[in-house]
Amino acid sequence: MDSKAQLSRRAFLQAAGAATAALTLPRRASASEITESSFVIRFDDGAIASLKRRGDAFDTDYVASGRRLGDLIVRYRSGTAEWQTFQSAQATERPSTTSAAGDRHEVMYRLPEMDIKVEYSVADATVDWNITLQNRTDRPLEIGGLAFPFPMNSSFQQ
Numbered sequence: 001m002d003s004k005a006q007l008s009r010r011a012f013l014q015a016a017g018a019a020t021a022a023l024t025l026p027r028r029a030s031a032s033e034i035t036e037s038s039f040v041i042r043f044d045d046g047a048i049a050s051l052k053r054r055g056d057a058f059d060t061d062y063v064a065s066g067r068r069l070g071d072l073i074v075r076y077r078s079g080t081a082e083w084q085t086f087q088s089a090q091a092t093e094r095p096s097t098t099s100a101a102g103d104r105h106e107v108m109y110r111l112p113e114m115d116i117k118v119e120y121s122v123a124d125a126t127v128d129w130n131i132t133l134q135n136r137t138d139r140p141l142e143i144g145g146l147a148f149p150f151p152m153n154s155s156f157q158q
Contacts, residue, residue, distance in 0.1 A: 037103070037122050045094035046107025046118055047071050051127075060153070067151035070118060072131065075145035078113060083144055086111060088118070113137055 042050035047070035051062045063069045071089040088094070088109060096107035103123070109116040117132040135141045 036124070038125050039122060039127060041102075041120075041122055041127065043096070043098055043105040043120070044068060046088060046096045046105075046109075048120070048127075062153055064151040064153045069151060070120070070129065071149060072116070072118070073145070073147040073149070074116065074133070074143065076113065076141050076143050078137065078139050078141055084113075086116070088116070111136075113141055 036054070038054050040050070040052040040054050041048055047068035048063060049068055051069060052060065053062075068089065071087070073088075074086045075083050076086070077083045086109070088107075091109055094107055094109070096105065098105045103121065105120040107118050109118075114136050115132075115134045117130075117134070119128075119130045119132075121128040121130075131146075133143065
């Protein structure tokens, strides 16, 4: 065999891996492209109440009925004070906004000690979920726990 024509196992695997990644990774749309998301999402005051894949053969809602994906639980304290718990699912005020196109949703929870901002951004093949905690005091806040329940639908019927 000609040594110039031989391909080492390592070179082959690197090339195959790069080619696979290039073919399977989702492509981000440019600002000038108009795309339709792969998802059908219904927001409810700061959380996702319904998450479906567009064109799904079985029209599956991946969020459990009557539940919300995106609620969070925060345990925090200032100094040596008692731990406090905030649960967004039980918040009485959920000031939220949704863009006209429905591709961005935001809610801001204002506690005496901190602001909690939850943002969703829906693109062609992704749903970005960002959570920001900001201390509103001049004292350090300790976050003892940050939980994100995933109430996924587990009852699938054909």
